[in-house]
Amino acid sequence: MTLALRCRCGQVKGIVSTGRAYVRATCYCKDCQAYARHLGRPDLMDTQGGTDIVAMNPLAVQFTAGEENIAGLCLRKGGLFRWYAACCRTPLGNTPHDGRVAYVGIVTACLAPAEEVDAAFGPAGRVVLNTGSATGEVRGTPVAFVLGGVRIAAGILGAKVRRQTPGLFFNPSGQTLRTAYPLNAGERHAVGLETG
Numbered sequence: 156m157t158l159a160l161r162c163r164c165g166q167v168k169g170i171v172s173t174g175r176a177y178v179r180a181t182c183y184c185k186d187c188q189a190y191a192r193h194l195g196r197p198d199l200m201d202t203q204g205g206t207d208i209v210a211m212n213p214l215a216v217q218f219t220a221g222e223e224n225i226a227g228l229c230l231r232k233g234g235l236f237r238w239y240a241a242c243c244r245t246p247l248g249n250t251p252h253d254g255r256v257a258y259v260g261i262v263t264a265c266l267a268p269a270e271e272v273d274a275a276f277g278p279a280g281r282v283v284l285n286t287g288s289a290t291g292e293v294r295g296t297p298v299a300f301v302l303g304g305v306r307i308a309a310g311i312l313g314a315k316v317r318r319q320t321p322g323l324f325f326n327p328s329g330q331t332l333r334t335a336y337p338l339n340a341g342e343r344h345a346v347g348l349e350t351g
């Protein structure tokens with residue numbers, strides 16, 4: 156089964172093959188909240204400040220249009236690369252720095268329609284991460300959290316064993332296709348991150 160990927164303005168388009176997904180999760184970490192604010196899209200968070208993502212193998216995703224609009228940033232040194240559609244500031248996916256690690260957290264804001272997303276991955280909120288920094292009460296999901304972690308680890312390891320070639324935001328040798336700029340001190344301050 157495939158799902159449509161689309162930025163808000165429709166310039167960036169793609170398809171996601173659901174069979175390569177690891178787990179759907181909602182992240183309440185301060186960085187994900189700061190990122191939504193930086194993009195000017197706090198509306199994409201749930202009422203407790205959570206960002207809904209589907210962790211998957213990068214091979215699951217294929218861009219079909221508007222790839223030139225993709226930009227990247229990094230909130231802190233060593234932090235995740237966060238890729239977004241610069242045309243309308245729609246978050247797309249977050250990755251580690253090393254493209255050889257078969258992981259991308261696709262932000263479900265770029266997947267539609269919602270019913271199909273739920274049908275493919277189950278409803279949001281079954282796995283929650285970093286609830287300590289949620290802006291409201293969120294019940295932890297310890298068992299699902301561990302199982303989700305195992306699925307991600309198994310997916311990454313399996314891709315390594317198969318010597319999967321990096322793709323999506325990376326070239327075959329694992330370097331990024333475009334620069335993910337770090338936020339400067341002013342930008343960090345503006346979204347509530349420490350400026351140091």
Ligand SMILES: [Zn+2]
Pocket residue numbers: 162163164165166167240241242243244245
């Ligand atoms: Zn767009």
Ligand SMILES: [Zn+2]
Pocket residue numbers: 182183184185186187188285
């Ligand atoms: Zn997060």
